[in-house]
Amino acid sequence: MTAISNLLLPWFERHGRKDLPWQIQPDAYRIWLSEIMLQQTQVATVIPYFKKFVASFPTLVDLANARLDEVLQHWAGLGYYARARNLHKAAMIVRDEYQGEIPSDIDLLMALPGIGRSTAGAILSLAHGHYAPILDGNVKRVLARLYQVSGWPGKTATQKQLWKLAETQTPSEDVRHYNQAMMDLGALVCRRTQPKCEHCPLSSLCQSFLYQTQSQYPQAKPQKNRPHKHCWLLLHSHNNHWLLERRPPKGIWGGLWSLPELESLDLLQQWQVDEFGVSLSPSAKQEKLLRHKFTHFDLTLSLVHIPFSENSTAYADLTAHLTDNRRWVRRDQLDRYGLPAPVASILRNL
Ligand code: SF4
Structure with missing residues (x-):
């Protein structure tokens, strides 16, 4: 002893x-x-x-x-x-x-x-x-x-x-x-x-x-300035469905399902053309939503809404480009997907 x-x-x-x-x-x-x-x-x-x-x-x-x-x-x-x-x-x-x-x-x-x-x-x-x-x-x-x-x-x-x-x-x-x-x-x-x-x-x-x-005691970690990042979450919607994508296996929220994201809205049009062969302007609804603290940095998430109308060619084009890692998910089926807590809370509150 x-x-x-x-x-x-x-x-x-x-x-x-x-x-x-x-x-x-x-x-x-x-x-x-x-x-x-x-x-x-x-x-x-x-x-x-x-x-x-x-x-x-x-x-x-x-x-x-x-x-x-x-x-x-x-x-x-x-x-x-x-x-x-x-x-x-x-x-x-x-x-x-x-x-x-x-x-x-x-x-x-x-x-x-x-x-x-x-x-x-x-x-x-x-x-x-x-x-x-x-x-x-x-x-x-x-x-x-x-x-x-x-x-x-x-x-x-x-x-x-x-x-x-x-x-x-x-x-x-x-x-x-x-x-x-x-x-x-x-x-x-x-x-x-x-x-x-x-x-x-x-x-x-x-x-x-x-x-x-x-x-x-114990002594605190020496303070450094925490970096701050900002990203746009892209809410593609169609007939009560939202477009979710699986994140890469490594890195923040690795392997979880989330909304597609971009660092800047200036990249949106080119991104849509590259990914889906379509280009749509976002609706006017752009909101700053949430500040989230990670171990090494703070993140502000903003949301931009991109609605697709019924039977539109753009919707058909986008859907034709979907892969295993991107899906239309019905709102009431979100619980079947592992979502990062901040993203889940944004979606549930919409
Ligand atoms: S071990 Fe912790 S709780 Fe116990 S006397 Fe020391 S400081 Fe106080």
Whole structure:
């Protein structure tokens, strides 16, 4: 046992979370899925997605056999879609190379797409009870405050220092509960703002508590000017149908369905000629709709409406140029498509 685990485990026994959906049947598949969903996402947001996901894909092989489209549809709204693409890719590798059994070796786990050291550690410790330290956002915050670790945790040197602390403080016994307890302490007590130090089992060891420097740790990411982008969403409509297109597999919202988009309306006419052999002026309805924050930039979305009248030649020309990745979709069938949350909300509110 270690100084931290001696104090933390009794606290966990009384206050830890023990009935989260992925704790009910904590096998490697469910732990892995929950860990990926919980990256950059709150537990309360993840719970309904997790339940729906395991209802549709109860085993790893079910997930591997599903179409990427279906997986993305289940992920739509959770954001950071590379997570879903990697999850699907990794499931196919496990099905094909490991007979559907998630490996229990840290190097093999970390060789799978989307699994870093902390996720691998969570799978090994929470599903199998193996000694394996973790360092997710909650654990980083607790350790950085306990030991007043300076530097932004995204920096390699700071990460190294935090991993060293995680390794030395993780006990060799009862790792499953210790790792869960560290995550719970970060989520419930050592919160980002207003940590509840008076209820913390580790306050007697905590340097930030001693010197009242909690708000200085972990140190914030150095600020850079965030770039701002703007794009036009093109709403082609015809008889209660909208034209959707599947986005390229990589990049923002990769593989999801969305409206075609352009950086500038000056490109619209040429784009229509190139893509569909038709040229139509947009209607007067051009609206600025939404500002959306991504990790590295802000995006403003504007909408331009391009209606097609019944039986027009332009409609027939456009329809003749459609491919598998572009479809007319009836308004009431939007839910069948995995759409990025901001685009889905624009369409639902039209
Ligand atoms: S005493 Fe306060 S700052 Fe220190 S670990 Fe506990 S909650 Fe976090």
